[in-house]
Amino acid sequence: MAECPHLEYRETAGEQTFETARAYCAVADEFVQPMRADICTGRYGLAPSEDCEIYREAAADR
Amino acid sequence: MNASYHDGEPAVVTAALTGGVHGKEANPNLPETPAEIGEAAAACELAGASVVHLHARRENGERAFSTDRFQQVADAVREATDDVILQHSTGGTAAPEDRRIEPLRTDPPPEMASLDMGPLNRYDHLTSENTRAFVDRLHGEMRERGITPELEVFNDGHLNETLAFLDRADTTDPPYLNLIFGGGTTSPPSPRRLLAHLDDVPDRAEVNVIGFGPHQLPVTTTSLLVGGHARVGLEDNCYYRRGEPATSNAQLVERTAEIAEQLGRPVATTAETRSILGL
Numbered sequence A: 001m002a003e004c005p006h007l008e009y010r011e012t013a014g015e016q017t018f019e020t021a022r023a024y025c026a027v028a029d030e031f032v033q034p035m036r037a038d039i040c041t042g043r044y045g046l047a048p049s050e051d052c053e054i055y056r057e058a059a060a061d062r
Numbered sequence B: 001m002n003a004s005y006h007d008g009e010p011a012v013v014t015a016a017l018t019g020g021v022h023g024k025e026a027n028p029n030l031p032e033t034p035a036e037i038g039e040a041a042a043a044c045e046l047a048g049a050s051v052v053h054l055h056a057r058r059e060n061g062e063r064a065f066s067t068d069r070f071q072q073v074a075d076a077v078r079e080a081t082d083d084v085i086l087q088h089s090t091g092g093t094a095a096p097e098d099r100r101i102e103p104l105r106t107d108p109p110p111e112m113a114s115l116d117m118g119p120l121n122r123y124d125h126l127t128s129e130n131t132r133a134f135v136d137r138l139h140g141e142m143r144e145r146g147i148t149p150e151l152e153v154f155n156d157g158h159l160n161e162t163l164a165f166l167d168r169a170d171t172t173d174p175p176y177l178n179l180i181f182g183g184g185t186t187s188p189p190s191p192r193r194l195l196a197h198l199d200d201v202p203d204r205a206e207v208n209v210i211g212f213g214p215h216q217l218p219v220t221t222t223s224l225l226v227g228g229h230a231r232v233g234l235e236d237n238c239y240y241r242r243g244e245p246a247t248s249n250a251q252l253v254e255r256t257a258e259i260a261e262q263l264g265r266p267v268a269t270t271a272e273t274r275s276i277l278g279l
């Protein structure tokens, strides 16, 4: 898996607004930390299905 | 380390402006672009910081390790500040080792860089390994470029690693250790634990202290009392006090500078910091 299917780029969510669209997790319903965004984007060989507990919990709940 | 506030030695205040974990989603005042980081560095220098600890980010706030991006950040900081000392981060959970060396390769190189002394966990599935071989590789490149390492001691185990490193490495004198307190893999935060760590630090070393989140103020203040130095900033703590987000990095630096002065520790100028740390 490369990029996570739950990843979106948004400028606004709730009361938060940014000039540049940022990584947003549709499962957690919040903007993600920049370090975690490297997992969401599959950068450096990271994989949401292996490295992200939010992805794994969502998959297990299905 | 064998000092205390009695000695009235200048205190080195470092501002950790950006970091590599959270970003504007945690506090919109955290600087991410080169221009924002330059501006924040200038405000922190005015407030009393003699060292700025730097990370680089992409335009969307995500982490960047390239020499190019660090060059843009360093240029912006040099342009905006008078004489502040630049310390580049070489930390980077999950980033390939070759990437983590890139921040050392700016022109000119930074005067200082961070060197993580052992493994640490991030989230539930990541570990920043920081093997001994990689610590030595990073350190070797720092010394080739005349960069002074700040040895990042995240816990007691890293203190052992650091003592062994000081035995094997031809490093700078005095060694500069940064003791880190908070949650996760870092040392459990308490003034007592900080004092215990100091028992194991070589007398010739200089000591800086970080406390994450609500521990920033208590452990950095303890450090100032016992003759150590202090790092504050939005990388380590997004709040001024419980429930009140910090308005800027400079706000946190100002408070620490004022506490240092009140405790009889004059805040070190950049010249004094260069002399204390042998830069």
Ligand code: SF4
Residues within 6 Å of the ligand: A004, A005, A006, A007, A008, A024, A025, A026, A027, A028, A032, A036, A039, A040, A048, A052, A053, A054, A055
């Ligand atoms: S936080 Fe996890 S689940 Fe959410 S987008 Fe990123 S990788 Fe996917």
